[in-house]
Amino acid sequence: MSTVLLGLIIPFIGTSAGAACVFFLKNDLKAGVQRALSGFAAGVMVAASIWSLIVPAIEQSSGLDRLAFLPAFIGFWLGILFLLLLDHVIPHIHRSIDKHDQIEGPKSKLTRITMLVLAVTLHNIPEGMAVGVVYAGLVSGSGNITAGGALALALGIAIQNFPEGAIISMPLYAEGKKRSKAFGLGVLSGAVEPIFGGLTVILAALVVPAMPYLLSFAAGAMLYVVVEELIPEMSEGEHSNIGVIAFAIGFSIMMALDVALG
Numbered sequence: 001m002s003t004v005l006l007g008l009i010i011p012f013i014g015t016s017a018g019a020a021c022v023f024f025l026k027n028d029l030k031a032g033v034q035r036a037l038s039g040f041a042a043g044v045m046v047a048a049s050i051w052s053l054i055v056p057a058i059e060q061s062s063g064l065d066r067l068a069f070l071p072a073f074i075g076f077w078l079g080i081l082f083l084l085l086l087d088h089v090i091p092h093i094h095r096s097i098d099k100h101d102q103i104e105g106p107k108s109k110l111t112r113i114t115m116l117v118l119a120v121t122l123h124n125i126p127e128g129m130a131v132g133v134v135y136a137g138l139v140s141g142s143g144n145i146t147a148g149g150a151l152a153l154a155l156g157i158a159i160q161n162f163p164e165g166a167i168i169s170m171p172l173y174a175e176g177k178k179r180s181k182a183f184g185l186g187v188l189s190g191a192v193e194p195i196f197g198g199l200t201v202i203l204a205a206l207v208v209p210a211m212p213y214l215l216s217f218a219a220g221a222m223l224y225v226v227v228e229e230l231i232p233e234m235s236e237g238e239h240s241n242i243g244v245i246a247f248a249i250g251f252s253i254m255m256a257l258d259v260a261l262g
Contacts, residue, residue, distance in 0.1 A: 003147065004135045007154045008197040011131055012190050014158030015124070018165025019186025022173045025166075032242055037163030039234035039243030042226045043250025044160035045127075049226075051258040052153040053130060053219035056137070056145055057212040071212035078213070079126065079220025086122055087228070120168050120189040123229060126221030127157050128193030132200030133214040139201070140208050148261035155261075156254040161190060 057072040064070060134153050137145040169186035173179055204214050234243025 004139060004201060007131060007135045007150055008128075008194040008201075010151075010154040011127060011157040011161050011193045011197075014161035015165040015190025015193070016187045018162035018167075019169040019183050019190075021166040022169040022179050022182045022186070025170060031237055034167060035234050035236065035243045036246040037167060038230045039246030040250035041160040041163060042230035042234060042243075043247040043252070044156050044254045045222045045226050045230070045250075046247075047251045047254035047258070048130065048153055048156050049219040049222050051255060052134060052149060052156075053215045053222075056134075056149075057215040057219070060212045060215075072216040072219075075213035075216030076220035076223075079217040079222075080224050082217070083126065083221045083224040083228075086125070087224075117168065117185050117189050120164060121192050123225045124161075124164075124190055124193050125196050126218055126225060127161070128196035129200045129214075130218035130222055131157055131193070132197030133204050133211070133218050135197070136201040136204030137211050137215070140205060140211070149258060152254075152257040152261040156257055157193075159253065160250065161193075165190060 054072055054076070057075065058068055061068040061071045131150075131154050134145055134150045138147060138150045165186045168189050169182040172182035172185055177185075200214065200218075204211060207214075234247060
């Protein structure tokens with residue numbers, strides 16, 4: 001149980017550490033830096049979705065022979081549709097380098113800052129679920145999931161959460177918020193990860209046969225975030241190749257972690 005708790009907390013620590021940058025940096029993050037951080041996060045999430053979630057989901061369904069892809073296929077689309085629903089139901093703004101962000105979702109009197117935190121919180125949900133379902137698979141002995149592989153996913157998510165925490169706290173401070181409040185809101189945006197991770201562990205433990213569906217569900221939800229949010233961010237403005245290179249670095253690091261620790 002302590003191993004599971006540690007795994008669920010590691011990504012949250014990454015977000016908190018990133019948010020703490022507000023105490024050490026004076027100015028808002030430059031556009032090029034934000035582009036690189038978004039690309040890095042996208043690379044980590046794509047690699048994690050493939051090696052830590054989709055591949056194990058297909059391997060666990062090998063008994064279906066040529067239809068082994070089916071649970072992963074269904075779970076993947078359920079994850080996409082789940083994030084699509086949340087994206088439309090929860091008012092939020094896209095985390096954009098452009099200062100003229102556009103509010104999406106139902107009409108609301110929520111402040112821009114609140115919506116910014118909601119946006120990152122929304123996109124942290126699938127990450128928490130991904131870590132939770134992998135650790136649930138480890139605990140249930142579902143096979144194809146090792147302690148090292150689960151730790152690799154948790155560390156990978158934590159690495160990509162570090163810049164995400166900074167992307168939240170630094171703009172808030174630049175807009176006039178106190179450093180302590182900007183830090184607190186950055187930390188708060190990551191608190192949803194261990195919560196949803198824990199709920200996923202409980203659910204997966206109760207429905208072990210659903211593990212391939214849950215693994216691919218988390219993958220679909222994470223890839224929705226990558227394509228809908230991170231890739232546009234890393235490609236904005238001039239020198240978009242910075243985002244592409246950062247994407248490749250993030251992808252390579254996550255791939256190496258999964259193989260080395262798995």
